[in-house]
Amino acid sequence: MAKLPSSVDSIIDQFGPHKGYTPKEGFPGVHEPDKLVKTHCCFCGMQCGIQLKVKDNKVTGFEPWMEFPFNEGRLCPKGVQRYLQNNHPDRLLAPYKRVEGKGFERTSWEEAMSKTVSEIQRIQNSHGRDAFAMLSGVSLTNEKSYMVGKFARVALKTANLDYNGRLCMVSAGAGNKKAFGLDRISNTWEDLKHAEVIIIAGTNVSETFPTLTHYIWQARDNGAKLIVIDPRVTPIARTADLHLPVRPGGDSALFGAMLKILVDNDWLDHDFIDNYTSGFQESIDAVKDYDLAWAEEKTGISAAKIQQAAEWWGKAKTSFLLHARGIEHHSKGVDNVLSCINLVLATGRIGRPYCGYGTITGQGNGQGGREHGHKCDQLPGNRDITNPEHRKYISEVWGIDEKEMPGKGLSAYEIIEAIHRGEIKGLITICFNPLVSLPNNNFVREAFEKLEYYVAIDFFLNETARHADLILPGSLHEEEEGTVTTAEGRVVKINQAVTPPGEARKDSDILIELAQRLGVGDKFAYKKAEDTFNELRVASKGGTADYFGITYEKIEKNMGVFWPCPSEDHPGTPRLWEDKKFKTPDGKAHFNPVPYREPSEVVDKEYPVVMTTGRVVSQYLSGSQTRRIGKLVDQYPEPLLEIHPKLAYQYGIKDGDEVMVKTRRGEAVFPAQLVETIREDTVFIPYHWGGKQSANQLTIGTLDPVSKIPEFKVCACKLVPTGKIASIKIKESAFQSF
Numbered sequence: 001m002a003k004l005p006s007s008v009d010s011i012i013d014q015f016g017p018h019k020g021y022t023p024k025e026g027f028p029g030v031h032e033p034d035k036l037v038k039t040h041c042c043f044c045g046m047q048c049g050i051q052l053k054v055k056d057n058k059v060t061g062f063e064p065w066m067e068f069p070f071n072e073g074r075l076c077p078k079g080v081q082r083y084l085q086n087n088h089p090d091r092l093l094a095p096y097k098r099v100e101g102k103g104f105e106r107t108s109w110e111e112a113m114s115k116t117v118s119e120i121q122r123i124q125n126s127h128g129r130d131a132f133a134m135l136s137g138v139s140l141t142n143e144k145s146y147m148v149g150k151f152a153r154v155a156l157k158t159a160n161l162d163y164n165g166r167l168c169m170v171s172a173g174a175g176n177k178k179a180f181g182l183d184r185i186s187n188t189w190e191d192l193k194h195a196e197v198i199i200i201a202g203t204n205v206s207e208t209f210p211t212l213t214h215y216i217w218q219a220r221d222n223g224a225k226l227i228v229i230d231p232r233v234t235p236i237a238r239t240a241d242l243h244l245p246v247r248p249g250g251d252s253a254l255f256g257a258m259l260k261i262l263v264d265n266d267w268l269d270h271d272f273i274d275n276y277t278s279g280f281q282e283s284i285d286a287v288k289d290y291d292l293a294w295a296e297e298k299t300g301i302s303a304a305k306i307q308q309a310a311e312w313w314g315k316a317k318t319s320f321l322l323h324a325r326g327i328e329h330h331s332k333g334v335d336n337v338l339s340c341i342n343l344v345l346a347t348g349r350i351g352r353p354y355c356g357y358g359t360i361t362g363q364g365n366g367q368g369g370r371e372h373g374h375k376c377d378q379l380p381g382n383r384d385i386t387n388p389e390h391r392k393y394i395s396e397v398w399g400i401d402e403k404e405m406p407g408k409g410l411s412a413y414e415i416i417e418a419i420h421r422g423e424i425k426g427l428i429t430i431c432f433n434p435l436v437s438l439p440n441n442n443f444v445r446e447a448f449e450k451l452e453y454y455v456a457i458d459f460f461l462n463e464t465a466r467h468a469d470l471i472l473p474g475s476l477h478e479e480e481e482g483t484v485t486t487a488e489g490r491v492v493k494i495n496q497a498v499t500p501p502g503e504a505r506k507d508s509d510i511l512i513e514l515a516q517r518l519g520v521g522d523k524f525a526y527k528k529a530e531d532t533f534n535e536l537r538v539a540s541k542g543g544t545a546d547y548f549g550i551t552y553e554k555i556e557k558n559m560g561v562f563w564p565c566p567s568e569d570h571p572g573t574p575r576l577w578e579d580k581k582f583k584t585p586d587g588k589a590h591f592n593p594v595p596y597r598e599p600s601e602v603v604d605k606e607y608p609v610v611m612t613t614g615r616v617v618s619q620y621l622s623g624s625q626t627r628r629i630g631k632l633v634d635q636y637p638e639p640l641l642e643i644h645p646k647l648a649y650q651y652g653i654k655d656g657d658e659v660m661v662k663t664r665r666g667e668a669v670f671p672a673q674l675v676e677t678i679r680e681d682t683v684f685i686p687y688h689w690g691g692k693q694s695a696n697q698l699t700i701g702t703l704d705p706v707s708k709i710p711e712f713k714v715c716a717c718k719l720v721p722t723g724k725i726a727s728i729k730i731k732e733s734a735f736q737s738f
Contacts, residue, residue: 037497038065041079042139042477043620045361045487046070046211048079049559052478052497059086059478059497068559070189070486076210077618081629085476086498088628090460092473093502104471109503112470116428117517119453119469120156123426129406133160133415133424137431138168138369141482141494142547143532144507145365146380146539147524148430149373152406154398154523155515159409160424162376164432164621166412169366170375170707171328172359175337179345179590181583182544183382184367184489184563185358186350186576187320193218194354197316199227199309201340202251202326202713203360206235207617209487212360219320227309229254230326231612232642232684233677242309245679247300248612248714249599251327255339256287256594257295258310262346267314269348276348276580279591283342286593298596300679313343318354325362326614329712331600331702338592345589351577361487363621364477368485371545372536376409380536381543390543397539399523411708413438413701419447430457430474430507435464436622436690439699439710440665457510462624463690473504480506481529483555489573490560491550508532541566544583599714600702603681607663607716609647610682613695614713619688627688639693641670642684643719648674651719660720661685666697671726683717 033053040047049068053061062083064073085091095112096104123132134156136148145163152161176183192198192215206213213236220226220239228237229244229251237243246254262268263284273280292303299306313319321344327336341357349355361367373380373394380397383390385408395402410418416438418424438444448454448467456465457472465471478497485491500506508529515524526532530552541548549565550572562572582589603610618635620626627633641659653659655674660667661683669692670685678684685695702711 033060036063037478037495039478039495039497040484040492041075042082042364042625043078044209045363045366046209047364047484047486047492048075048211050075050079052083054497057498059083070488070490071211074211074214077635078620078626078632079211081631082625084629085625086478088460090628091501091504092459092461092471093504094473095503096471098469107470109505112472113513113517116455116470116514119426120518123452124157127425129157130159130409131424132156132158132426133410133418133428134158135412135415135427135429135432135434136161136163136374137363138163138165138366139364139431139477140369140507141365141480141484141529142368142372142491142536143482143529144480144511145369145374146372146536147508147511147526147532149378149380150398150523151511151515152374154400155518155520157404157406159406160376160415160418161374161409162412162415163369163374164412164434164437165363165366165370165375166708167329167437167710167712168325168362169328169359169370171330171333171704171709172323172337173370174334174707175341176359178334178338178592179341180577181585182576183370184545184576185356185487187356187358188488188490188562188574189215191354191356191575192216192320194222195219195224195316195318195320195356197225197227197312197319199229199313199319199321200236201229201321201323202328203322203324204230204232204234204236204326204614205360208324208362208615209360210617225312227312231679231682242305242312244299244301244305244309247298247679248610248682249330249602250299251330251336252332252339252594253290253295253298253596254301254306255336255343256596257290257292257299257306258313259284259339259342259346260287260290261307261310262314262343265311265314267310268346272348273346276582277345277589277591278586279593280346282593283591286595290596300681314347316347316349318352319347319349320354320356322358322360324360326713328359329709330714331704331711332597333704333709334706335594335597339594342591342594345591350589351575351580353575358487365484367487367489368483368491371485372540376411379539381540381547382545383543393542394539397535411703413703413710414708416444416447419450422450425451426453427451428455428457429464433462433464433622433624433690435467436462436687436694436696438701439696439712440701441694441696442666443701457507458624459504460624460628462622472510473500473502474507474510475500475504480508483533483552485563486560489562491547491555491563492560493552493555600711601664601700601714601716603716607718609717609719610679611661611663611698611715611717612682612684612713613687613699614684615688616686619686621688622690623688636686639670639686639689639695640673642673642675642678644678644680644682645674645676646680647683648672651721653719653721656726658722658724658726660722661698661717662720663698663700663715663717665700668692668694668697669722683719687712
C-alpha cells in the first residue's frame, strides 16, 4: 500500500518550522532558468502579473513582471512564495483508492475512471440523476469553470452543482444584479486613486489584497479621506482618517442611518435619482426612523462618527465604495450589499470618472468563476437557469435538447444538508475543501461519512479528500493554459509554464475523459484550452457577462480586456454605466429598501461574546496551498484568538493562554493573543486551518435567503480558560514583518 503524503509534517521536515526554503546544490533552481513564463498569481482576485522561472519542467522561482499594469511588479507575501508549491513533496502524483481496512492504495487511471463512471451510473440508476452532485472552486480558470458547468448538466445530467464562490461572492453578486442588472465592479483601480472619499467596508485590504493597498495610498497622497468599517483595527484601518468599529451584524443599520443623514441634509443628486433610478422613496421610507441614538445602539459606533462619515460621503464630489466578505458573510449579506449601493445611488456617484462602487473579489477567479455556469442557478454569460430563453440559447450552443437540461439545484451548504437527509448519495469535488471552508464542519464531516461514493480531484490531499473513495491528481495553476477575470473585470491569460508531474493530469483532461466514458464525448471535443474559451465566448454572447469579443490574441496584445466586450472590434469596458443604461428590465438603477434585522444568532447570558472570523496575510482560504509553504507557515503557524485586554481581564486570560471557545455547534481551543485592535465585546479567529484548529467547527450554518451564503461573520460564543499556556506563538505583527 502506498502511503499518501501528510499535510503539514513534510513541510516541517523539508523547510523546517523556522527556516524557510534554501535551494540545495543540484536543485534546478540553482542555475539559470530555461525560460520565463508571463502569467498571474494563483491566489486572490487581484491576479497580479508574475513571471515564473522554469528549469527542467519545474517552476524554480519568479521575477517581477513590471509591465503588467495593475501591480507593476509588486507582489504580496503569498505571491512571492507561491512558486514553492510546484515541487512540494506532498504533491499527488497518481490516483489513489480507499481500500477497506487498509486506507489508501495507489491505483491506475483506468481503474479509477472505470470505477467512477460505474458508481455514477449505479447511484443515478437507483436514486435518480440528482442523487449525484458536484462541487467546484473558483480558483479554476474561466475555461474550467465553464467546462464544470457543462459537465454537470450534460454529462452527469444533475441539477445539483455548486461552487465555493457560494462562500465568497454570491451576496455581492445578488445585490449587484438587483440594483444594476449586472455583477461587476464599476470602475478600474486607476479611478480609485483620484476619489475624494473612499469607504472600505468589511475588507482587510492590507492583509488579503496587499497590492491593492498601493492604490489606496496613492489616493491618500492625493488628499482622499479614507473611512474604514470593521470590528478590528486592521492594518488598512490604522491609516484611516475615520475608523468605524461596527459590531458584527450591525452593518445595514450603519448604512441605513447614513442614508437617512444624506436625506435629512439634502446631500443627494436629485437629477440622477429622478432620471436614472427607481425605488428611492421606498428605500428612504425603510430608514425614516433610523436616528443616531438607535444607530449607535445597533452598531456600537458613536453617533458623532456616524454623522462624520455621512457628511464626508455626502459632500464629496468623487468617491469610491468597496466592500468584501466582512459585510457579505451574513444571513443578511444581500441586505448589507444593497444598503451600500443605496448610498452610492443617492449621491449619483457611479458611471463617472473617479466615482466607483464594487465588491473586492476574494478568490483567484472569483469574478470569472461566478459568470460562466458552475453555480446551481446559473448558465454561462451570467444567465439564469430558470429563464426559458436563456435555457434555449445555451442548449443550442451545447447541442442538447432544452428538456434534457436540469433545472435549478441546491447551493453548496444545501447539498451537505441533502447528503444528511439521504437524498444525495454521490459527489465529485474539484478545487474545493468543504471540510475546512463550510460552517458547522462537524455536521459537514458527518455528511461526507454518509456518502456512498465520493471522488476528489485536487493536487494536494486536503482535509475533505481524506474522506474520499477515490482521489484523482489534478493540475496546479501553472500547469494548464486558460484565462481568469480579475477583481476589476479584466480578463487575463494564464500561460502554462510546466506540465503536471508523475501521473497527475490536467483538470480539463480528467473531465473530458469522464464525459467521454459517460457517453457525451462529442460535446467535449476540445483539443486545447482555446477551443473551450471560444465556445465560452459564444455561450456568453448577449448575456450580461459578455465575452464574445475577447480572444486569446486580444488579451495578450492588451495585457487583458475588460468585459463586457460584445464584438472583436470592441475595446472592452473599463468603466461601466457611463451611458446610464443599466441592465435591469426598466433600464434604471434600482434602490432597494433594507429594513434592519438582527443576525440569526445574538449574544445572551449563556453565550455572551460575539465571535467573528476572517483571514491573515500569510494564509489563503482553506490553507491547502499556503500551509505547505515554509515561510508562510513560519509566519502564522496556527490560528490565534484575538481578544481585547479588557475582555481577557474579565476571564483571567493572559497573552498566550489556551482558551476554549464554545458555541452551540462545537468547541475548540486556541492560544489567546491580546490586542487593543478589536472591539471589547468581540473575538476574532482566522479560518485557514482544519481539524481541531478549525474556526468553522464553531460557525453557524444559517443562510442568507437570497444568496444562500452562510453567516460566517457573527455567532455567539463563550470563553473558557483551560489553565494551560500555548507552546507556539507567531511574530508580534505578521503583516509588518514582511
